[in-house]
Amino acid sequence: MSNTKLKVAIVGASGFTGSELARLLLNHPTVEISMITSESHVGKPFSDLHPQFFDRLDIPLASAEEVSKQSLDVIFLALPHGVSMDFVSKWKDSGAKIIDLSGDFRLSSKEVYEEWYQKKHTYPEGFESAVYGLPELFAEKIKSAKLIANPGCYPTASILSLAPLFAKKLIQEDSVVIDAKSGLTGAGIKANATTHFSNVNENFKAYGIAGHRHTIEIEEQLGSLAGSEAIVQFTPHLLPVDRGILVTAYAKVKGAMDQDSLTKIYREFYQDKPFVRLRNQAPGIKDVRGSHYCDVFPVWDQRTKRVIVISAIDNLLKGAASQAVHNMNLMFDLPESEGLTQIPLKP
Numbered sequence: 110m111s112n113t114k115l116k117v118a119i120v121g122a123s124g125f126t127g128s129e130l131a132r133l134l135l136n137h138p139t140v141e142i143s144m145i146t147s148e149s150h151v152g153k154p155f156s157d158l159h160p161q162f163f164d165r166l167d168i169p170l171a172s173a174e175e176v177s178k179q180s181l182d183v184i185f186l187a188l189p190h191g192v193s194m195d196f197v198s199k200w201k202d203s204g205a206k207i208i209d210l211s212g213d214f215r216l217s218s219k220e221v222y223e224e225w226y227q228k229k230h231t232y233p234e235g236f237e238s239a240v241y242g243l244p245e246l247f248a249e250k251i252k253s254a255k256l257i258a259n260p261g262c263y264p265t266a267s268i269l270s271l272a273p274l275f276a277k278k279l280i281q282e283d284s285v286v287i288d289a290k291s292g293l294t295g296a297g298i299k300a301n302a303t304t305h306f307s308n309v310n311e312n313f314k315a316y317g318i319a320g321h322r323h324t325i326e327i328e329e330q331l332g333s334l335a336g337s338e339a340i341v342q343f344t345p346h347l348l349p350v351d352r353g354i355l356v357t358a359y360a361k362v363k364g365a366m367d368q369d370s371l372t373k374i375y376r377e378f379y380q381d382k383p384f385v386r387l388r389n390q391a392p393g394i395k396d397v398r399g400s401h402y403c404d405v406f407p408v409w410d411q412r413t414k415r416v417i418v419i420s421a422i423d424n425l426l427k428g429a430a431s432q433a434v435h436n437m438n439l440m441f442d443l444p445e446s447e448g449l450t451q452i453p454l455k456p
């Protein structure tokens with residue numbers, strides 16, 4: 110890399126992940142934010158929408174149409190699924206690398222996507238070139254990718270919880286149950302009846318039971334690690350907090366197991382992975398809030414002969430924006446941790 114800065118655009122920056130991307134990229138030593146877009150707020154200073162940026166990032170919001178007029182190194186798409194695919198198709202030959210935070214290119218094919226998202230896919234060719242951007246598993250592929258499918262928030266925490274055991278083919282088929290909870294920012298910036306204050310305040314509820322679209326994302330990734338089909342029972346819940354995901358994963362393993370062996374498997378798998386922290390007690394969402402960490406706590410229950418893995422991430426960061434920056438670092442041969450070393454915010 111020369112000393113020149115990477116020119117980046119954030120598309121969809123009026124939303125939550127777009128603003129978190131701006132916060133990280135503003136402090137990234139090798140990045141210059143060239144453009145920030147929003148279709149609903151063209152011309153307004155970015156800091157009018159997100160006042161935390163007042164006096165720090167006041168540039169006017171552009172329309173996404175302006176993106177093709179600039180010479181860019183990276184385009185981050187912080188758009189809803191179903192919207193991103195058209196922009197990827199439009200900008201695939203622009204010379205910029207694209208990091209898509211949506212679910213549009215995370216799955217294996219157009220057919221699987223259309224089944225689980227109940228939506229037509231307009232750019233199926235993208236599935237062939239897209240690389241699943243989970244750095245702990247796919248760093249080598251990410252380095253040479255032009256299109257990154259940034260993982261979903263629940264899948265990030267779920268896959269990292271069980272990857273060491275799937276990679277060793279130790280999981281008993283049909284035995285995996287993943288119980289997950291997310292803060293409200295996971296649902297995006299537009300409020301609806303489900304996310305209305307009165308419906309979430311002092312409330313706690315499951316949703317997406319037996320059919321949430323993240324189920325297939327988790328199954329495809331864990332299955333490919335083991336080289337066989339994976340079946341996962343995944344149930345998300347909405348927590349009355351702003352941010353954070355807590356996953357509790359249960360599974361039965363093949364053969365004998367004990368706590369020391371389990372800890373050793375996880376320690377070896379994550380030994381060179383600076384952003385997975387193996388904990389010796391159950392992590393809470395506040396232990397990772399505002400950071401790029403995924404905290405993981407694997408436990409062997411000798412009585413039930415089950416593995417229980419608890420993991421925590423910040424859905425907006427390791428589950429979205431900081432993961433996207435981590436991918437960018439790998440794609441441009443920058444130090445892996447550049448711009449990502451924030452200590453979690455607690456309390």
Ligand SMILES: NC(=O)C1=CN([C@@H]2O[C@H](COP(=O)(O)OP(=O)(O)OC[C@H]3O[C@@H](n4cnc5c(N)ncnc54)[C@H](OP(=O)(O)O)[C@@H]3O)[C@@H](O)[C@H]2O)C=CC1
Nearest residue numbers: 121123124125126147148149187188189190211295297298
């Ligand atoms: N929130 C989270 O924790 C996570 C989110 N993701 C994914 O990241 C993506 C962004 O999420 P998030 O930031 O929460 O979403 P938000 O709903 O907060 O923001 C979405 C943005 O997309 C823009 N947008 C919406 N429709 C269109 C359109 N038709 N054309 C152009 N722009 C449009 C909106 O901007 P405007 O209306 O101003 O144009 C808005 O800025 C989504 O795909 C989401 O699934 C992934 C992991 C975690």
Ligand SMILES: CC(=O)N[C@@H](CCC(=O)OP(=O)(O)O)C(=O)O
Nearest residue numbers: 210211212261262291292295296
């Ligand atoms: C709390 C909440 O509503 N979370 C969202 C998932 C977060 C997300 O944005 O995931 P994708 O990128 O895969 O769309 C949901 O369950 O739909």
